[in-house]
Every structure is written in structure tokens, then in C-alpha cells.
Amino acid sequence: MRVWFITGASRGFGALIVKEALAAGDAVVATARNPESIIRQHGAHPHLLAVALDVTDEAQAQTAVKAAIEHFGRIDVLLNNAGYGLLGAVEEATAEEIEKIYRTNVFGLLAVTRAVLPSMRERRSGHVMNISSIGGYTAYQGWGVYGSTKFAIEGLTESLAKELAPLGIKATVIEPGFFRTDFLDAQSLAVSPPSIPDYHETVGAMRDFAAGANHAQPGDPARFAKAMVTLARADNPPLRMPFGSDTVAALEEKNAFVARELAAWRQLAVSTDFPDGGEKAA
Template sequence: MADKNTWFITGAGRGLGIDIAQKALAAGHSVVATGRNAGRVLQAIGAHENLLTVALDITDPNAAISAVQAAVDRFGRIDVLVNNAGNFYAGYFEEISPEHFRAQIETNFFGPLNVTRAVLPVMRRQRSGQVITISSTAGLIGQEFCAAYAASKFALEGWMESLRFDVAPYGIDTMLVEPGFFRTELLVEGASTIWPEPSIEDYAERTSQTITAWRGMNGQQGGDPAKLAAALVTLSDSAALPLRFVAGPDAMAGIEDKLQTIKQQIDAHRDLSASLVFGDAD
């Protein structure tokens, strides 16, 4: 990686995307910041000589190709892709409509695929690059009220774990980022969060209580997005990009507990599992 890289960031018009763009610029890098409205992205980040803002709906493959071409036309290369754009369709599974569930997967999973598919030919020609994808603790730990969101993030995890084998021979590194609760706009209604329409009496009270609790959490999350953005720039600039970055003390605690639970479950049925091969007596 060069001392001055070109970053391509999705979802850069609000939340963590703004911080990532600003920290990358402050570190001396060039930034292509994308969002549905390029003007709003520019207003959010602030004008800079090394900044290009481009309109991009990540669910549109052709828009991704056009945005990548604009980046190459301006800066000649793309060194760091940050798949950051996403949203949150909350709710219990039975109350999430099929249309909303598909929309969740379309944005949080197929969106990053569209952008990465457009960027990889540039990185392969360069024989260098980094693909950084913002997942979530919910990408490793299923959580209540997160059936669609967790499904989209679990899909990201599997794709990125496998993608690294595809692209490593061409000098391209990958990193999954699993943040806990950060004070971003993820829980802001109308911006990133879509609450369910209550339709099943069995879920009504739990839905009301959960929405009230999560509304109260917004703006109170312990994670500092500016510090997370700075950490991502530090990791990108380091000699070795980790395959995963578990971000925040709550994320570390939750994932360590999940790993311990899996180990306990393996140990509890180790003999039965080991017996499932040809040659052993029934």
C-alpha cells in the first residue's frame, strides 16, 4: 500500500461513513465518498481538495460501475474500498414482511456485492487493494428483534471469509469489521431504521417494549464512531490488515461469550460427533 491511498466509501453521507471519510482525508489520503445524494455527502463531510463525492445507490449495479469509473477518472486508482452503507429492518420474523426481508438483504448483502464487483477489476489490475466491509456483532451473534438484519450480516460474514481466498493471489486483502453499539445513526427512525408494523397479537407487547428500549438507547451508545473511524485508518495503513476487527468492549465480550458457548456445545457432544464416520459399530 502506498503512503497516500484512494479510499472509496459507501454510505458516506451520515453516521460512521462521515467519520471514516474525514479521518482518511486527515491522514493524507484521497477519498471518494458516495451516498444517494452527492450534495448531501459533500455538505456532511466538508469540502476538501482530495475529496470527490459521487451519487450511488448500492443496490444498483450499473450505478456502482459508474461511481467506480468516476473515482478512477479523478484519482487513477482505488486502494481501499469501505463497504459501509446499510440499514436496519427491525422486528420479529413473523412481522417482517417478505418485501422488507428481501429489501434488507438487497441493501446489506447484495449492495456490498455490487460495489465490490465493480471495484475488484481495478484492484486486480493494480495487484493491490483492500476490501473493508462493515458487518456487525449481529453478523456473529443472532439477537432478538434482528432476524432480517442478522441474516444480512451473517451472509456478509460468509461472503467475506470466502472472498479473501479469491483475491489474495492478486495482492488484495480483506477485513471484516464487527462493531458493537456505536453512537451512529443506525437507530434513527427514517434514516436507517425501519420499525415493523404490529400485526400479530402474540408479539405486540414485546414489540412495544423493545422499540421503546431501543429508542431510548439512541444517542446513548457507548461506542465513539470517530474513534472507530480512526482505528480503521490505522489498521488500513498498517503493514498487515487483520481478517477481522471486533470493535468495542461490548462486541468483544459478546463474541467471546459466543465462542465459549460453541466450545462448550462441541465438548458436550464430542463423542457422539466423533462417531459419525464409516467403520464404527452402530
Template structure:
């Protein structure tokens, strides 16, 4: 018999967050859906589902996060699955982005994720169980011109997930970094991503095509968000979930390409890379 789970999903007003919330409700689970504004609007759109609790929360505001988690525990008694989904993209050459633009990107995608994770973990530790699912990206596997800054936040999520998984495994908590490819969400709509205000002409050849191509790609992405949500439901109910999970053929291809390139580079430089030990320690090891 399936045990009812309580989900805490950030960035649930649309896109992956909304589809995951709907999928969790459809299998009989309870859902806390966080939104930055207009919580009543989302609740009404979902017909005021009795197992849905919509909370207004900005992941960059730690006090709001702590209060939202407390309200959620008061409502449902526990949290079983945390989905760190809130985030946004930014098209820019690395040099073009101002300090303020970089910080805003990291405040949401990385520090916001940390705010929520820190707020939820005490409850998962207390109950000695739980799942943390961090939404990364195929851009967290390799770099693409124009998306390097955004991708770096996803590289950070991959690393944070890996470290966190080691720390909480003895406590019965599982962590997975999920890296979706391109799915037909609102991510590439003009309302969902930003672009740096500064444009440097020298980057036209590399970043320029990304600036002009994002809107054209919107709506033509290969992935189905509903199928993505179904994978997340399966992941939350898997006894031994993976630490890293690329989802989508393009995400798999990005991972495989990057792994192959890294292996080739390391092999080519292997004699140099392994030439740095102290000579006397090599000799002592040889004698022993």
C-alpha cells in the first residue's frame, strides 16, 4: 500500500514546478506549492484542491523561507520530498554581466536553493527520512556560449548535491540532482529569462545567436513537461534513487559529450599531470 507523501515544491506557479505539483496530487500525495506572488490565484486554478497548500515565498528571503516551512509543517505535519525548482535563466557573455546581474542569478538559483534546503533539513533529520530533489540542467554538464553564467549556477547545484548526499545518507535522506534537457516550459519565454543589459559586439559570433535564437526555440523544445513530472514522481518513490539523473535525450548527449571530452583531454596531458610528485618520495616508494 502506497504511503501518502508530503511535497514541498519551490517555483510552482508554472513550468516544472506546477507539473510536478499536479502529478503529485494526482497520485494522492499532499503538496506545498510555493510562489512569489498571488498564491490564491494558483489555488483557484487548481480548484482549491484539499491536498494543495499554496504559500507565498521568495527563496532569496531567508525569513520568508523559514516561515513558509513552519506553516507547511503546521498544515501537513511533515515534509517527505523537497523539490528545489525555483530559478531563472540569463543570456549573457560572462564579461557582459554586471556584478548585480551575477548576484541576482546566484541569489535565486544557488543561495535560494540553500535557504530552502537549510530550512527543510532539520525536519528530514528528525524523521530520519526524506528526499531532496534539486533541479539542475543539461547546462550543468557542459558550457554553451551565452548560457555560461546560468550554467555555472547549475554546476554549483551538481556539486552541492553531491556533497549533501554524502552528509545526509547516514540519516536516511536521499539527494538527487536532476538535469533536464530542453522541455516545452516557459523557461525560454521572454517573461522567464533575462538578458544582460550590456552587449559587447565582439561576442556577436558566439553569444549573438543565442540572443536571437531563444525566442524562436520557445515552444519547439523536444521535452514534454508532463512526462518529466512523471519521472520525478517515480524518482521520489524509488528505494535507491540516483545521485545524478539527466532527463531527456539532449541532456544525456550533453553529459556523454562532456565526459568524453574531459577524458580525452586528461589522457592527452596525463604524462604532464602525473609528473609533479617529489622525486625522493617516488624513490622511497620504489625502494619499499
């Protein structure tokens, strides 16, 4: 039986993964700002502990992790799932919007991770899984600020994987594509008001696309939740785990673009080295 610690567990991916993990016989510490909503969804379950957690409150993260370990004795899988989106041009986003989304998507993830890692290091075991996005690997117009939080998660997870590997702890960044969740609903997505006409053809088109794509996305959230439980049971999980055919296609397209661009600019790229392998000229 694995013990999960899941943030943002009251709805969306988080709620579905709680359900699948419990069905698989695992124990789950499900956190949310309102833990009563978790109990209403899943009922009283001997392997479920609902805990209050606002990930932007570092002290509360420490308290939640302490409660989890006192109740179940350990945390095997940390799933940093809490987060939300911001749609709008980079120039249109306000300082308040930018600070707020980083506080949740990046600083909140860091606060929870720092709270959990000491117990994993002590046991020399564990798996940290961080929810990124297709937008954390390749950029899209209108999602620049949101995507930048996910790019940050990608870099943090890659570093964590290297730092934790000698300690027997795994780290995986999860890259879902467009799934039929409530992500594009108002409760999960903030939208900067259109304010600059010059972005109408790019960001304006993305706003229209997002409105039309809501609840028509190709990804099945229930299948995603099952796949996440499978991933958590892997002996050698990957560093990067894309989910959805749209994400796979986007990764392949981005990789091919980077390879083409590097080939075109390789000569200039390598021209900045010292001659003779760095040796000073006589």
C-alpha cells in the first residue's frame, strides 16, 4: 500500500486520482482549502485523510505534512497538483495576476515539496510527481505567464531528479495535454481582460479557441487518473511523462524545431569558445 499526499484534491485531476488510488488499495492524504468537500465526494474511508491546505501558506504545508505522517507513518508519493491557469497576453497580465499565479503554481509547489522531502530522505524512498502541462514544454500565445510557471516546474523537477537520485527518491514531471476537466472554467482559469488591440489576431484568437474547446478536449480525465496510479507503481519511472496524443505531437514538433534551429545556427553558437580549448594565447 502506497501513501499518497495530493494537493488540489477537491476537484479535477486531483479528485479523480484520489478515487483511483483508493480503489487500488492505496492510502491518500487529500488536501484542499476546504477538506470537507473531499469527504462529501468520497465519504468516510479508512485509507483517506482529508486535510486543510492552502499551498501558498508554508506553515500550513508543514502542518499538513506532519498530520499525514502522524496518521499513516510515511508519504510514498507526493503529487503536486494544485494550480490554475491564466489566459492573456504577457503584456496584458497585471503584476498582481502574475504574482498570484506564481504564488500558487510555483511557490506553493516548493513549499509542499520542502515540507515532504525530509521524511522521504530519512526513509531513502519516495516519488515526487509534479503536474506541469503541455504548455510547460512548448509555448502558446495567450498562455505565456501561465506557461512560464509550468516551465519553472519542469526545471525544478529536472534538478530534483538529479539531487534525489542518490537518495533513492524519484522525481517525475507530468505533462498533460488538453483534458476534459474544468480547467477552462472560471473556477480554474483567470482571464486577463483584452486591453491591447494589437494582440487580437493572436491572443484574441486563443481566447475564442479556449471558449470553444471547453469540455470538448480530447483527453479523458478518468483514463489519466488510472494512468497516474500505474505510473506511481513503476519501479523506474521516467523524468518526463507526457499524457495525451496532443502532448506527444507537441513534444515531437518542439524537439524537431529545436534540432532544425540548432543546425542552422550551430556555427555561430560554437564560435564564442576560447580558441585552443580555452588555453590563453601565447
